[in-house]
Structure formats: structure tokens, C-alpha cells
Amino acid sequence: xxxxxxxxxxxxxxxxxxxxxxxxxxxxxxxxxxxxxxxxxxxxxxxxxxxxxxxxxxxxxxxxxxxxxxxxxxxxxxxxxxxxxxxxxxxxxxxxxxxxxxxxxxxxxxxxxxxxxxxxxxxxxxxxxxxxxxxxxxxxxxxxxxxxxxxxxxxxxxxxxxxxxxxxxxxxxxxxxxxxxxxxxxxx
Numbered sequence: 001x002x003x004x005x006x007x008x009x010x011x012x013x014x015x016x017x018x019x020x021x022x023x024x025x026x027x028x029x030x031x032x033x034x035x036x037x038x039x040x041x042x043x044x045x046x047x048x049x050x051x052x053x054x055x056x057x058x059x060x061x062x063x064x065x066x067x068x069x070x071x072x073x074x075x076x077x078x079x080x081x082x083x084x085x086x087x088x089x090x091x092x093x094x095x096x097x098x099x100x101x102x103x104x105x106x107x108x109x110x111x112x113x114x115x116x117x118x119x120x121x122x123x124x125x126x127x128x129x130x131x132x133x134x135x136x137x138x139x140x141x142x143x144x145x146x147x148x149x150x151x152x153x154x155x156x157x158x159x160x161x162x163x164x165x166x167x168x169x170x171x172x173x174x175x176x177x178x179x180x181x182x183x184x185x186x187x188x
Contacts, residue, residue, distance in 0.1 A: 063096050070090070124145065
């Protein structure tokens with residue numbers, strides 16, 4: 001039986017064309033599932049997709065590892081702008097193991113790119129509620145979704161929260177530079 005740990009991948013985000021942060025789920029224990037994780041973030045996306053698909057065809061993979069592999073394959077789909085495919089993989093992960101918050105973060109990232117910010121907020125809120133290793137990515141993505149919904153104050157608060165959770169998270173710091181805060185909040 002393999003154990004799963006969590007790690008993440010962040011991609012730059014802009015208000016006009018959002019490239020949300022994505023979460024990758026680590027599969028430990030060798031085999032194609034582990035190789036899928038290793039190539040999902042930084043490897044050739046087409047090779048990584050094939051590796052992940054081979055891992056998913058294995059009968060020996062646990063339910064949790066199968067869900068993690070779908071999450072990793074969703075990252076690959078996001079990298080090549082296959083947002084509907086990413087949602088489908090996230091849905092398969094959620095169906096199999098609904099307590100992996102990373103599936104909801106990736107689903108939210110895809111929905112933002114499909115200009116469905118309300119649905120993205122639902123997914124991101126669920127991911128935050130469930131929990132994930134790097135929750136700052138969910139807050140960052142939620143900020144992107146809120147900006148698409150013209151909720152500047154909410155977006156600012158989420159970018160600020162993302163930076164509080166990870167002070168080295170430069171994407172959130174860059175987004176915050178675009179805001180001017182007036183009133184009582186400016187003094188804090």
C-alpha cells in the first residue's frame with residue numbers, strides 16, 4: 001500500500017488572463033503513480049500525461065492513490081489549457097476520494113480559466129474547508145475568482161491571506177501591489 005503526501009505547483013496569475021495556482025498530490029511508493037507526480041509539475045506535459053494514464057490503468061493502485069493520480073493528471077491538463085479535461089479528472093478524483101482538497105483547488109483553477117468564477121469559488125471554498133498542505137494557493141485562486149466577480153475587497157483580502165500563510169509567495173505579493181487601500185484598513 002502506498003502513502004500519499006501533498007505538494008503544490010504555482011503558476012502566475014493576472015486579472016485579465018488568470019493562470020491560477022494548481023495543486024499536485026504526491027504518490028509515494030514507486031511505480032507509475034510516483035513517476036506521474038514527478039513529471040506533472042515540470043516534465044514534458046505529453047509524456048507526463050501518458051505516464052499518468054498508464055498509472056491509472058493499473059489494477060494495483062489504491063483508491064486514494066488513484067484519486068491523487070487524477071489530481072496530478074489534472075495539473076498536466078491545466079498546463080496545456082485543457083480546462084474541461086482538468087475538471088473531468090478532478091471530478092474523478094473527488095468521486096473516488098472526496099477528502100483531498102487539492103482536487104477542489106485544481107477544479108477551481110480550471111473554472112476560473114473557463115470564466116466561471118462563481119463555480120470556482122464553490123470549489124475553492126470546499127478545498128479550504130477540507131484542507132490542503134498549501135492552502136495559500138486556494139486563497140490566491142479565490143482572489144482571482146473574486147476579481148472576476150468585481151469583488152475587489154474580497155480579492156484583496158484573499159491575496160493578503162495567501163501572503164500571510166506563505167510570506168515567500170511572490171504571486172500574491174505581486175497581486176497586492178495593484179491595490180490601493182483607503183480608510184481604516186490602510187492604517188493596519
